[in-house]
Structures are given as C-alpha cells and as structure tokens.
Amino acid sequence: xxxxxxxxxxxxxxxxxxxxxxxxxxxxxxxxxxxxxxxxxxxxxxxxxxxxxxxxxxxxxxxxxxxxxxxxxxxxxxxxxxxxxxxxxxxxxxxxxxxxxxxxxxxxxxxxxxxxxxxxxxxxxxxxxxxxxxxxxxxxxxxxxxxxxxxxxxxxxxxxxxxxxxxxxxxxxxxxxxxxxxxxxxxxxxxxxxxxxxxxxxxxxxxxxxxxxxxxxxxxxxxxxxxxxxxxxxxxxxxxxxxxxxxxxxxxxxxxxxxxxxxxxxxxxxxxxxxxxxxxxxxxxxxxxxxxxxxx
Numbered sequence: 001x002x003x004x005x006x007x008x009x010x011x012x013x014x015x016x017x018x019x020x021x022x023x024x025x026x027x028x029x030x031x032x033x034x035x036x037x038x039x040x041x042x043x044x045x046x047x048x049x050x051x052x053x054x055x056x057x058x059x060x061x062x063x064x065x066x067x068x069x070x071x072x073x074x075x076x077x078x079x080x081x082x083x084x085x086x087x088x089x090x091x092x093x094x095x096x097x098x099x100x101x102x103x104x105x106x107x108x109x110x111x112x113x114x115x116x117x118x119x120x121x122x123x124x125x126x127x128x129x130x131x132x133x134x135x136x137x138x139x140x141x142x143x144x145x146x147x148x149x150x151x152x153x154x155x156x157x158x159x160x161x162x163x164x165x166x167x168x169x170x171x172x173x174x175x176x177x178x179x180x181x182x183x184x185x186x187x188x189x190x191x192x193x194x195x196x197x198x199x200x201x202x203x204x205x206x207x208x209x210x211x212x213x214x215x216x217x218x219x220x221x222x223x224x225x226x227x228x229x230x231x232x233x234x235x236x237x238x239x240x241x242x243x244x245x246x247x248x249x250x251x252x253x254x255x256x257x258x259x260x261x262x263x264x265x266x267x268x269x270x271x272x273x274x275x276x277x278x279x280x281x282x283x284x285x286x287x288x289x290x291x292x293x294x295x296x
Contacts, residue, residue, distance in 0.1 A: 040105050045069045045077070047099050048152065052079045054095050055150075059085040072151065079150040087113070087148070089123055090139040096152070097127060108155035116147035200235040203279045203294050207235055214273060221273050226251060230266050234282065234292035244289040 052066035064083040072078050092111070100106040107129035113122045122143060126135040198210040206215040212228040214221040223231065229251050233242060248263055267282055267290060274280045279295035 040103070044103050044106065045071075047103055048077055048079060051096055051099050052081065052150070054099075055087055055092060056081065056085055058091050058095075059087060059145075061085055073153075075156045076151065076153040079152070081148070084145050084147050086143055086145045087123075088140075088142050089125075092123075093125055093127075093136055093139065100127075106154055110153045112151045112153075113143075114149040114151060116149055122146075122148065198232075200232075202235060202238070202274075202292075203277045205274070205277050205280065207231060209235070216276050219276070221276075223273070224269075226266055227270055227273075230263075231270055231292075234290070238292050238294050241285045241291045242289050247289065 048069050049066055056062070056064060056066065061083065064081065064085075067080040067082060070078040070080065092113070096109075096111055100109065108127065110124065110126045112124040114120070115122050123138065125137065126133075128134055198208065200207040200209070204216055207213075208215070209228055209232045212223045212225065214223060230247065233247060233250060244263065251266075252262065271282055274282070281293050283291050283293055285291055
C-alpha cells in the first residue's frame with residue numbers, strides 16, 4: 001500500500017509539473033504574440049503617415065502637415081491633411097504598394113479617397129497578395145485640388161490570425177488538461193506478488209524459490225537453480241500430474257538442448273531433499289509424468 005501511494009504521489013507531481021510548464025509556455029507565447037502585434041501596429045501607423053507625406057510631396061506641397069492617423073476600426077485607418085491637395089491615382093497606388101510591402105500584416109487592403117465636402121468616394125482600389133486579384137482603375141487621371149481623406153482598410157488576416165493562434169493554443173491546452181484528467185485510467189497488468197509466487201508451504205516444509213532454499217525444523221537445505229525450477233512447477237500444482245514433456249520444455253527449452261535422462265536425475269535429487277518430511281514425495285505416473293503428493 002505504501003509503494004502504491006508513493007507511486008501515485010510521484011505520478012501526480014510529474015503531471016502537475018508538465019501542466020505547469022505548458023501553462024507557462026502558453027502564457028509566454030501570448031505575451032510574445034501580443035507584443036509583436038503592438039509593435040507591428042505602431043510600425044503600420046508610421047508607414048501610413050509616410051504615405052501621406054509622399055502624397056503631399058507628389059502634389060507639390062512640402063510644408064503643410066499630415067494630421068495624426070485616425071484608427072476608425074480594428075483594421076481600418078484614416079489619413080487626413082491640413083490643406084487641400086491634388087493626387088495622381090497611379091502614384092497613389094504605387095506609393096501605398098511600395099510602403100505597405102514593409103508591413104508584415106498588410107497583405108490585402110482596400111484604399112478609398114473620400115471627398116471631405118460630401119463624403120463621396122473620389123477614387124478607390126484594392127490590392128491583394130495575389131496580384132491577379134488586384135482591382136486598380138482610372139490610372140493616369142489627375143484629380144482636382146480638394147479636401148480629401150484617405151481610408152485604408154486591411155483584411156484582418158494578420159492581427160486576427162495571431163489572436164486566433166493564441167485562442168487555439170489555449171483550447172489545445174485545455175483539451176490536453178481534459179484528456180489527462182478525464183480519460184479513463186488505464187488498468188495496469190497486475191504483477192505477481194513474490195510473497196505468493198516464490199514462497200510455498202509444502203507439508204511441514206517451507207520452500208523459498210527466490211532464495212532457492214527448503215526449510216524445516218530450523219534446518220535449511222540449499223537447492224540448485226534447476227532443482228528450484230523443477231520444484232516450483234510442482235509447488236504451483238500440488239497433487240496434480242505434471243506431464244514429463246511439460247517439465248522438460250519449461251526447464252530446458254530455453255537452453256536449446258533437452259536431455260531425456262536429465263529430468264530423472266533432478267527428480268531423484270529432489271526426492272532425497274524432500275524426504276525429511278515423510279508426507280511429501282514425488283511419484284512417477286507411468287506413461288504421463290510426475291506428481292508432487294503432499295499428505296495430511
């Protein structure tokens with residue numbers, strides 16, 4: 001019982017340690033992902049301001065300000081400007097593609113240039129990671145000077161995927177915890193108890209198969225390895241006939257050689273060592289084998 005408790009205690013400590021390490025790992029990944037997202041988003045806003053700066057330079061304005069980038073939604077940003085300006089659609093497309101290529105999360109996005117006066121879309125286009133899905137029209141037509149807002153909406157692949165990865169990681173962790181604690185315990189095959197399989201009472205004698213000894217009235221009789229193996233087979237089935245072929249097979253088969261008269265020799269030796277108790281004897285059952293008879 002004590003060994004079993006110690007075994008369970010060790011197993012519990014092992015499981016607890018593994019789960020604790022996994023929990024720490026998941027939390028660490030969450031912080032890494034979170035930190036990476038914050039950095040990439042801050043970097044994206046700088047790139048957006050750079051887009052506004054180059055648009056003003058292309059329109060001939062090198063003095064007015066690009067106003068602070070406004071975050072309209074989770075993946076949507078708005079560029080606004082201090083003064084009115086003009087823009088060329090082809091330059092706008094090339095500028096956004098060149099600068100946003102530096103953003104690892106900006107694979108797909110839609111750009112709309114909105115007129116401040118009536119909120120109508122003056123010009124728009126879509127850029128995709130797969131170039132054949134790009135939608136770019138009306139290139140080469142210079143737009144009139146006016147007040148414009150530039151809205152850029154990103155496909156929520158990068159940021160959401162990172163969050164989904166954290167969420168899925170948490171689900172996998174919880175699933176593993178559930179599997180460990182809720183799965184049916186696998187039954188272990190019961191191991192033989194040496195106290196029952198290696199220690200026998202034969203009449204007034206005690207037979208210790210592990211120590212290869214016979215004991216009676218304070219006397220100890222040593223047995224050879226082979227004598228012990230033969231006697232153990234008899235002790236497991238007292239008063240039952242054991243076939244000669246079975247004895248030969250179990251005792252000598254692993255050694256690769258079975259000598260017909262060897263069994264008779266060891267039986268004879270065992271008889272002499274057992275004769276201290278007249279109620280114990282090994283009888284020959286003609287045509288069958290041997291029997292260990294234990295009298296009352």
